[in-house]
Amino acid sequence: MMEEMILKPIGRIETPFQTPGDLRVPPYHPQSPYRNPNVKGTVHIFEEFREGIAGIQPGSRALLIFHFNQSKGYRLTTSSPRFEGEVGVFSTRSPHRPNYIGVTVVRFLEVDGCRLTFRGVDMLNGTPLLDIKPYSDETVPI
Helix, strand or coil: CCCCCCCCCCEEEECCCCCHHHHCCCCCCCCCHHHCCCCEEEEEECHHHHHHHCCCCCCCEEEEEEECCCCCCCCCEEECCCCCCEEEHHHCCCCCCCCCEEEEEEEEEEEECCEEEEECCCCCCCEEEEEEEEECHHHCCC
């Protein structure tokens, strides 16, 4: 058995969504907040990690890696609007996962000190941010 890991958030994510019910529409659906250009979120990087965001520019895309801190419990099989019947949790975007880790592709709109405003919201207000990774089509293997 592998040892447990301790992760330290590098910031918090602020969004207009307070409960999981606020995000019920699947991310790939046209009415999803994730696809709505009018829905914005803000990453607040903790001061001790400020230097780590140097070089992030408005218009750039990134992967936000975060903790599903409001998820409780998990099942290895679940239902998904994309599939008929039960499927494995790892083939879905369900927040009910063994390690409660979420990943979302976002586009940064504004960078102001430790504040990064983005489009592509599919997380709840107060979500702990674990990491940011640059994203481009070139990072996806063929």
